[in-house]
Amino acid sequence: MTPSSEKELIQVMADASGPLNIVGGGTWQARNNAEPLYTSGLSGVTLYEPEALTLVAKAGTSLAEIEILLAKNGQCLPFEPNNLAALQGVKSTPTIGGVVATNASGPRRISAGACRDSLIGVRFVDGSGTVIKNGGRVMKNVTGYDLVKLMSGSFGTLGVLSEVSFKLLPAAQASASVLVVEDEKTCAATMARALGSPFDVNGAGHVDGVTALRVEGLSGSVAYRATALAKLLGGEIGEFDWQVLRDVQAFAGQEGDVWRFSVKPSDGPVLAAELRRLGAQQIMFDWAGGLLWVLAPSGMDMRKAKYKGHAMLLRGNALPVFQPRPAVIAALEKALRAKFDPKNILNPDWMT
Amino acid sequence: MQMPVANAEIIASKAGIVARLRNLLPDGAVIDDPVETKVYECDALSAYRCAPLAVVLPASTAEVAAVLRACHEMKVPVVPRGSGTSLAGGAMPTADSIILGVARLDKVLETDYENRFIRVQSGRTNLSVSGAVESNGFFYAPDPSSQLACAIAGNIAMNSGGAHCLKYGVTTNNLLGVTMVTMAGEIVELGGAYLDSGGYDLLGLVCGSEGQLGVVTEATLRILAKPEGARPVLIGFDDNAVAGACVSDIIQAGVLPVAIEFMDRPILEAVAKFVDAGYPDAEALLVIEVEGSEAEINHQLALITKIAQRHNPVEIRESRSAAESANIWKGRKAAFGAMGQINDYMCLDGTIPVSQLPLVLRRISELSKEYGLDVGNVFHAGDGNMHPLILYDANKPGDLEKCEDMGAEILKLCVEVGGCLTGEHGVGIEKRDLMYEQFNGDDLEIQMAVKDVFDPEWLLNPAKVFPLDASEARRG
Numbered sequence A: 001m002t003p004s005s006e007k008e009l010i011q012v013m014a015d016a017s018g019p020l021n022i023v024g025g026g027t028w029q030a031r032n033n034a035e036p037l038y039t040s041g042l043s044g045v046t047l048y049e050p051e052a053l054t055l056v057a058k059a060g061t062s063l064a065e066i067e068i069l070l071a072k073n074g075q076c077l078p079f080e081p082n083n084l085a086a087l088q089g090v091k092s093t094p095t096i097g098g099v100v101a102t103n104a105s106g107p108r109r110i111s112a113g114a115c116r117d118s119l120i121g122v123r124f125v126d127g128s129g130t131v132i133k134n135g136g137r138v139m140k141n142v143t144g145y146d147l148v149k150l151m152s153g154s155f156g157t158l159g160v161l162s163e164v165s166f167k168l169l170p171a172a173q174a175s176a177s178v179l180v181v182e183d184e185k186t187c188a189a190t191m192a193r194a195l196g197s198p199f200d201v202n203g204a205g206h207v208d209g210v211t212a213l214r215v216e217g218l219s220g221s222v223a224y225r226a227t228a229l230a231k232l233l234g235g236e237i238g239e240f241d242w243q244v245l246r247d248v249q250a251f252a253g254q255e256g257d258v259w260r261f262s263v264k265p266s267d268g269p270v271l272a273a274e275l276r277r278l279g280a281q282q283i284m285f286d287w288a289g290g291l292l293w294v295l296a297p298s299g300m301d302m303r304k305a306k307y308k309g310h311a312m313l314l315r316g317n318a319l320p321v322f323q324p325r326p327a328v329i330a331a332l333e334k335a336l337r338a339k340f341d342p343k344n345i346l347n348p349d350w351m352t
Numbered sequence B: 001m002q003m004p005v006a007n008a009e010i011i012a013s014k015a016g017i018v019a020r021l022r023n024l025l026p027d028g029a030v031i032d033d034p035v036e037t038k039v040y041e042c043d044a045l046s047a048y049r050c051a052p053l054a055v056v057l058p059a060s061t062a063e064v065a066a067v068l069r070a071c072h073e074m075k076v077p078v079v080p081r082g083s084g085t086s087l088a089g090g091a092m093p094t095a096d097s098i099i100l101g102v103a104r105l106d107k108v109l110e111t112d113y114e115n116r117f118i119r120v121q122s123g124r125t126n127l128s129v130s131g132a133v134e135s136n137g138f139f140y141a142p143d144p145s146s147q148l149a150c151a152i153a154g155n156i157a158m159n160s161g162g163a164h165c166l167k168y169g170v171t172t173n174n175l176l177g178v179t180m181v182t183m184a185g186e187i188v189e190l191g192g193a194y195l196d197s198g199g200y201d202l203l204g205l206v207c208g209s210e211g212q213l214g215v216v217t218e219a220t221l222r223i224l225a226k227p228e229g230a231r232p233v234l235i236g237f238d239d240n241a242v243a244g245a246c247v248s249d250i251i252q253a254g255v256l257p258v259a260i261e262f263m264d265r266p267i268l269e270a271v272a273k274f275v276d277a278g279y280p281d282a283e284a285l286l287v288i289e290v291e292g293s294e295a296e297i298n299h300q301l302a303l304i305t306k307i308a309q310r311h312n313p314v315e316i317r318e319s320r321s322a323a324e325s326a327n328i329w330k331g332r333k334a335a336f337g338a339m340g341q342i343n344d345y346m347c348l349d350g351t352i353p354v355s356q357l358p359l360v361l362r363r364i365s366e367l368s369k370e371y372g373l374d375v376g377n378v379f380h381a382g383d384g385n386m387h388p389l390i391l392y393d394a395n396k397p398g399d400l401e402k403c404e405d406m407g408a409e410i411l412k413l414c415v416e417v418g419g420c421l422t423g424e425h426g427v428g429i430e431k432r433d434l435m436y437e438q439f440n441g442d443d444l445e446i447q448m449a450v451k452d453v454f455d456p457e458w459l460l461n462p463a464k465v466f467p468l469d470a471s472e473a474r475r476g
Ligand SMILES: Cc1cc2nc3c(=O)[nH]c(=O)nc-3n(C[C@H](O)[C@H](O)[C@H](O)COP(=O)(O)OP(=O)(O)OC[C@H]3O[C@@H](n4cnc5c(N)ncnc54)[C@H](O)[C@@H]3O)c2cc1C
Pocket: B043, B044, B079, B080, B081, B082, B083, B084, B085, B086, B087, B089, B090, B091, B102, B122, B143, B144, B145, B146, B149, B150, B151, B152, B153, B154, B155, B156, B157, B158, B159, B160, B161, B162, B163, B210, B211, B212, B214, B215, B216, B217, B336, B424, B425, B461
């Protein structure tokens, strides 16, 4: 099914009696055979006000279309959404609704926040066919409960998004990276020193023996801060491809499962060592050490490691995608899901 | 303001309820003497008052859980309270409710500079959180003007903002985790010292839920390294709309100041009588602050000055020293107090798309004439969060009602132009019955369904946020 308007979407949801897989760009492939509901018919930017740093778009709009439009006006989505299509081995382009549903957020999350932090409004159709709006198109809004946050990262299990609004940032005029060659054991400490400095670091990752720090902004200021940071860390200004890290391109096309761990940054290297002992083949760090991208042999359970945080199986079929939740929280989540999707039909695979 | 009829049965059982609570808590933690409960009658929306049944001041999460479990069993409503600085009546009690104050929960539990967070008990004041990490070169970014008094608990409940949120975001963007107790007395940990905890974003849901989903007892907050320096520039204009246009141009030019504050003539006149900030004679004044190294500050200020010059300012004054910076901010910080010297005032908090600023300012001044009430505008211009202050005389019969009617018209206007009723103060009792302006029945129903999940019997701060007629069936 491919509803071509919110009105049609309402009808589809009201009539639906069996399970539906909500498909945006199709980056996340469902494991079941439920009927797909494509959002591609809900497409287009509905409002763009560069002088107010706001964008409103229908949920099926492709991320690429939005990024091109913003770039033309020297603006960007603050949270640097990742495109995991290549990693997942699919030929598709993510939709903005999919970005929201998965709360997809790249390296800049450590300073600009996640998708949920830039998302300022949603419209969605819940599992019974009721259209609901929350938030709006202004940057500050505390009117009623913040369902905008709830929808972000809910993997389409609470409703089908029809329209999303964002606050934007001016695109950086300049960007520079400082590189420190070191073992991954010490990378979190280096990144902590960088983030503890006043130099406004907005990217901090470690790949293959190189720790990279990014500063962005007005060109003179970037040159100054990069130099100061290199001096502080004993590193050098150099090239680093943040998009490759953001999209986990290094693991695309490689055999094996891909895991994503979110932990306290200083726990990152410790966890990495344990994951390697368990059999992990490659590990990359983002978010100052707090995000680990892990390539591991298919079917090998990386959740056996000891860690405090969250692990998701991004690519792989043998194990659960989502980490089980503590009982009290699981009960709250289940009850919430029942309120938003009383017929229990939305994305049966996700968030379980 | 209409409040629900208090439950007479609960009021009649006061002695038993108080005795049971005394059993759970140490000496002095339960207050029921009407003289002592008087301070808890209202928050900063002081036009509305009502003494609670009793006040409890627990000092640990376990004590909070014990109190809530007991109140849940006895079916007694509970109103959580931080420092009572809410401008929306969020912490106002009803006669049949217990005030649960977190003032004794004021400790720092953990500071971790390597991972850039601090964990505190929720009764700790906003400013003392920054105070605890300041000497290590860090700060907690959200800075409401009330930061000396307001508690992190209230900040989380209201999702409070501050002057610097243009760059750093509001409370929800700086909150990593909470420990919360549900009305049934269950302790829940949401989020933590890591960025993603999987599952639904319950942390984001709880932040801004105005004490209706649970009582927050601890919070993990993101702390940031202090910038090398910061400096404001002051720019005066002879026209409000021109000042608004200048704000748009600055934002679009790609400079991102940490703060853009706006004051209009009535505010400037009030401020001039109250403190000596040395502001120029202007219709509208912007205070814009930028951060960074000395060179970065100069560069950004030069860009801003260049843009401002295109708008024929009456004066541009860059701060040259710490003393001058303090002076520029002195007037802005004194604005509310200065208006308070003239008369009683009501502070609105609607947000509008920045592009609508000239229109909305013009309509506000027309309404001011229609109603015969003076209005001053002081607000966070970068993000469209308006704070019209309407002056009225509390001792003049009918004046408060007139002021409220005018306030409601302004808020409706904010919604009409694409904005919202409240940008940072919250709905509380104040804007509860205006919620239909922004939401339809379905939008409100799903929000109330969320409360049903956390507090099925609607015992926690029940008479807030939702229009009374909408929540009536649920409140029992
Ligand atoms: C002069 C002045 C200036 C202000 N400036 C600003 C500003 O710049 N920005 C801004 O955003 N606000 C501002 N405010 C409003 C107010 O200070 C904020 O809303 C503040 O966050 C309230 O904190 P509090 O501790 O006083 O909360 P309270 O007033 O005690 O309570 C506020 C709400 O929080 C709930 N609550 C309290 N404790 C808990 C808890 N432990 N668990 C769950 N819920 C709880 C209460 O039930 C109530 O609904 C200002 C107020 C004043 C008087």
